[in-house]
Amino acid sequence: MRIFKFFLTISILISTASIPVSAFEVQGLKTPESFIADPSTGNYFISNINGGGPGGKDDDGFITKLDKDGKVIALTFIDGKNNDITLNAPKGLDIIGNILYVSDIDFVRGFDKETGKLLHDLDFKTFNPSSLNDLTHDSQNNLYVSDWIGNIIFKIDTKNNYKISIIAKGNALGGPNGLNIHPKTKKLINVTWEAGKVQEIDSSGNVKVLVEDKRFKNLDGIDFDNNGNMFVSSFTGGEIYKITPDLKIEVFLKGLTSPADINIDRKKNLLLIPSFEGNSAKTVTIQ
Numbered sequence: 001m002r003i004f005k006f007f008l009t010i011s012i013l014i015s016t017a018s019i020p021v022s023a024f025e026v027q028g029l030k031t032p033e034s035f036i037a038d039p040s041t042g043n044y045f046i047s048n049i050n051g052g053g054p055g056g057k058d059d060d061g062f063i064t065k066l067d068k069d070g071k072v073i074a075l076t077f078i079d080g081k082n083n084d085i086t087l088n089a090p091k092g093l094d095i096i097g098n099i100l101y102v103s104d105i106d107f108v109r110g111f112d113k114e115t116g117k118l119l120h121d122l123d124f125k126t127f128n129p130s131s132l133n134d135l136t137h138d139s140q141n142n143l144y145v146s147d148w149i150g151n152i153i154f155k156i157d158t159k160n161n162y163k164i165s166i167i168a169k170g171n172a173l174g175g176p177n178g179l180n181i182h183p184k185t186k187k188l189i190n191v192t193w194e195a196g197k198v199q200e201i202d203s204s205g206n207v208k209v210l211v212e213d214k215r216f217k218n219l220d221g222i223d224f225d226n227n228g229n230m231f232v233s234s235f236t237g238g239e240i241y242k243i244t245p246d247l248k249i250e251v252f253l254k255g256l257t258s259p260a261d262i263n264i265d266r267k268k269n270l271l272l273i274p275s276f277e278g279n280s281a282k283t284v285t286i287q
Contacts, residue, residue, distance in 0.1 A: 022070075024069070024283055025283075029279045031049040031276060032046050033048070035262070037263065037268075037272065047061070047090040047092070047102060047261075054091070054131060056089055059088055061088055062075075062081075063078040065077035077116055092132070092179075095113060098113055103132040105132060106123070110122075127164070136179040136180050141158045142158065149175070151174075152168070168205040174192030175192050176190045177218075180224065191219035191220070196215075215237060215241070215251075223262060229242055230244075239252075240256065253273075253284065257276075269287065
């Protein structure tokens, strides 16, 4: 009997491990810009600009929260229409510990990812930003945020009273949009809105072009899978490119409607794709 139970347990484990993760789609969003997975809970968050567009200070932006299966927990989990919340045009999202960070034109705001309570309200106005966009963080929990119109990349030292500094600035950044940290080199990677380039930026702000291609139109989001492949979205081109570690490019998906700030759920091997003009978001399985 014990032998039977042992093999039964092994069989169940193998069967469970072989069950594919189901991709899903979310409708009813309002200009979704960024779509991320919470690595600790498996939940998902989507930023919704809503209303007056990427630069509109109308306080009607919101964050949608999904459960680990992609079902909506709360469409307006964090809502600018609430009296105690300001959220104009939320774009980039990032999670460090229990805090969900969001870029919002000239602020970066931090919320409790479980309750939605505002924890941090970081004002960038002294730097005169044009439009804060994507967010990412390194192994030291430093946050990086792009100003895609102003050609600036900021650093936020979360361990030093959230001190804000500029790490790179100038036209060489080509309209910095999507940001991420390279899993091997640990350097900051930037995809450009204007220049059609994927760039590497070191701690001194030096810019190196990693990949450049004529197909790269208005690059928006970037992330890496478990094998070190880079995925980059072209907003106006309607395509997502897979760039291998040896920098070979292939079209992974095409015919998409304005794929914005993509990210990857590495635990489930899902590519997370917000459709900015399609008012929806979906996931696609990657191998």
